[in-house]
Amino acid sequence: MSKRAYGIVLVLVVVILAAGALYWKLRVAEQWGKRGGEATWSVVYLSSGEIYVGKLTSGKRPQFDQGYLVMKVANEKDPKSSDIRLQPLSETVWAPTTLYLNPDHVLFSGPLDPKSTAAQRLQEKGVL
Secondary structure, eight states: OOOOHHHHHHHHHHHHHHHHHHHHHHHOOOOHHSSGGOOEEEEEETTTOEEEEEEEEEESSSSEEEEEEEEEEESSSSSSSEEEEEEGEEEESOSEOOOOOOGGEEEEEEEOOSSSSHHHHHHHOOOO
């Protein structure tokens, strides 16, 4: 094979690798918040059954800042029904400033709907 053919093959390999890396980065960024590592309000459901709401940031390890644990509590007015409570992570016993997530234990995640009950509670607290 000539030097020109080697050059063409090398360029094709570099282009394919660059396209693959870009595709992978964009897919990971979509799954873990906004592209470029910007934090976006999201909800994450873990394999432990815990649900977290907070500012999710993408990166090597997805992380929550300003996180809240979603807790199901009995409704004071109607004991047969339940309500949700958002417990700030900063007020928990272990009080982390940042919560790093293990992607292997995330069952699903997504952006927080502004019309959701959790978003309404955060607006009431002046967080959103």
